[in-house]
Amino acid sequence: MALTIDAAFAARNFEELYGYSPVGVWSAPGRANLIGEHTDYNAGLVLPFAINRRTFAAIGQRTDGTVRVASEGFHGVIEVDFGAQSTPTLEGWSAYPLGVVQVLSELTGHAVEGFDIYLASDVPTGAGLSSSAAIECAVAIALNDIWDAGLSRSDIALAGQRAENTVVGAPTGFMDQFASMFGEPDSAIFLDCRSMDVRAVPLGLGDFEVLVMDTQEKHSHATGGYASRRKACDSAVDVMGVSTLRDITTDMLNETQQKLDEETFRRVKHVVTENVRVENAVAAFGARDFEAIGELFAASHASMRDDFEISTPALDLAVESSLAAGAVAARMTGGGFGGAAIALVASAQVPEVMTAVAEAFTAAGYQPPLQFTVVPSQGARRDI
Numbered sequence: 001m002a003l004t005i006d007a008a009f010a011a012r013n014f015e016e017l018y019g020y021s022p023v024g025v026w027s028a029p030g031r032a033n034l035i036g037e038h039t040d041y042n043a044g045l046v047l048p049f050a051i052n053r054r055t056f057a058a059i060g061q062r063t064d065g066t067v068r069v070a071s072e073g074f075h076g077v078i079e080v081d082f083g084a085q086s087t088p089t090l091e092g093w094s095a096y097p098l099g100v101v102q103v104l105s106e107l108t109g110h111a112v113e114g115f116d117i118y119l120a121s122d123v124p125t126g127a128g129l130s131s132s133a134a135i136e137c138a139v140a141i142a143l144n145d146i147w148d149a150g151l152s153r154s155d156i157a158l159a160g161q162r163a164e165n166t167v168v169g170a171p172t173g174f175m176d177q178f179a180s181m182f183g184e185p186d187s188a189i190f191l192d193c194r195s196m197d198v199r200a201v202p203l204g205l206g207d208f209e210v211l212v213m214d215t216q217e218k219h220s221h222a223t224g225g226y227a228s229r230r231k232a233c234d235s236a237v238d239v240m241g242v243s244t245l246r247d248i249t250t251d252m253l254n255e256t257q258q259k260l261d262e263e264t265f266r267r268v269k270h271v272v273t274e275n276v277r278v279e280n281a282v283a284a285f286g287a288r289d290f291e292a293i294g295e296l297f298a299a300s301h302a303s304m305r306d307d308f309e310i311s312t313p314a315l316d317l318a319v320e321s322s323l324a325a326g327a328v329a330a331r332m333t334g335g336g337f338g339g340a341a342i343a344l345v346a347s348a349q350v351p352e353v354m355t356a357v358a359e360a361f362t363a364a365g366y367q368p369p370l371q372f373t374v375v376p377s378q379g380a381r382r383d384i
């Protein structure tokens with residue numbers, strides 16, 4: 001039987017490793033994005049939901065300025081002295097949790113007296129389901145409680161993003177952290193990244209399930225394509241003389257095309273049209289109009305494949321083969337360059353769609369994707 005990752009598991013392993021009981025266990029979920037990709041850092045619209053896979057953080061307090069962190073399935077117990085004069089160098093996976101410690105200390109002015117941290121997670125890493133936000137938000141909500149810092153859920157989300165941007169060095173937006181902090185059962189989170197307005201949108205999925213097809217192609221957001229897409233968006237903002245790409249509407253696309261090189265224009269076109277698709281998707285989910293949702297997902301995927309160029313042949317295959325087997329909607333999800341695609345599938349058809357997708361991958365010479373369904377779930381919380 002597979003290992004059950006939960007708060008009790010994290011508490012038990014904490015005790016075994018450090019020899020005393022944690023003061024508490026907190027957790028935060030990963031997320032799947034229904035629609036709205038690479039729009040968050042362009043002050044646009046996104047519609048993710050928190051998934052029923054979480055990262056648990058069991059935490060104990062120390063008094064010597066030292067922070068020790070271990071994570072189930074990750075190598076070693078990383079130890080860093082926050083009491084020393086200079087800021088410690090944070091590297092590898094521990095930059096995520098320790099980066100949050102550093103950023104929250106800066107934000108709240110609270111000195112780091114020291115912690116022992118034990119992490120356990122069933123969010124797959126590098127799969128486009130934001131294991132990074134899950135780990136950041138679990139640690140951040142814990143420190144906010146332990147320090148009685150009084151930060152709002154939005155503040156905690158932004159602190160997680162700041163740790164990822166400045167300590168890990170990945171120039172990602174804040175969609176993932178907002179989904180992880182504000183997730184609600186049966187609902188998606190409609191976030192306007194300009195006004196920072198957050199609204200839970202009941203999904204009414206009924207007999208439909210969200211199937212994740214993780215290609216297991218790993219990405220890195222600190223290097224490569226993600227960063228270069230972000231740069232292209234920033235350069236378009238400069239050339240167009242706007243403050244963000246949100247200021248560019250669809251009826252300005254012609255004028256935009258004349259001012260930008262061909263490739264940069266396609267990047268902008270993706271972002272501008274994706275914002276419209278998110279708004280339409282909120283309406284379509286409200287009306288339970290799965291045909292419209294299917295069309296919006298298809299247009300979003302095509303835009304990411306052809307204009308933003310962040311899909312991969314394996315992601316395209318996951319989308320195409322799931323649709324051919326009866327999914328009503330499918331698209332790649334997350335930052336791209338690998339990771340996962342999602343499909344909306346009638347519950348009764350899930351097994352046959354999974355089989356068809358696996359067979360299509362084998363026939364194309366790929367390793368079959370890891371497939372599982374996810375359920376919209378509660379955001380970050382204290383468990384014990």
Ligand code: ADP
Binds near residue numbers: 072121128129221339
């Ligand atoms: P994603 O967020 O899509 O899963 P990222 O590249 O943004 O992918 O983040 C994945 C990285 O986050 C991992 O390679 C690891 O460094 C770190 N990470 C995520 N979850 C954990 C965990 N439970 N324990 C330790 N490190 C983790």
Ligand code: MG
Binds near residue numbers: 130131132133
């Ligand atoms: Mg991530």
